Amino acid sequence: MIRVRRRSVRAILIDENGRLVLIKRTRPGRGTYESQRDGPEFSDPSRGTYEVDRVDLHSEALTAVDLKPAALKEYILANRDALLVEVGLAG
Numbered sequence: 001m002i003r004v005r006r007r008s009v010r011a012i013l014i015d016e017n018g019r020l021v022l023i024k025r026t027r028p029g030r031g032t033y034e035s036q037r038d039g040p041e042f043s044d045p046s047r048g049t050y051e052v053d054r055v056d057l058h059s060e061a062l063t064a065v066d067l068k069p070a071a072l073k074e075y076i077l078a079n080r081d082a083l084l085v086e087v088g089l090a091g
Helices: 070-086
Strands: 019-026 033-035 049-056
Touching: none
Parallel strands: none
Antiparallel strands: 019 033, 019 049
């Protein structure tokens, strides 16, 4: 029998104003965190609520956000100028 591992996909979404688009997940009984997830949990209210949030990549605002996974936050902070150039919004 083949064992299937959980697979997830991460995306970095930047809007037309150079803001990182995040999805804030609030789960019952747990703290909030910024999530980039998509899937069936969005349609099941017992799994929590989701709010769209935007963080300006031209500022230091992202340093105060609890973005998960931490490696994604580190990557964005280290490469934000290149990310903004890539989407045509150079610093």
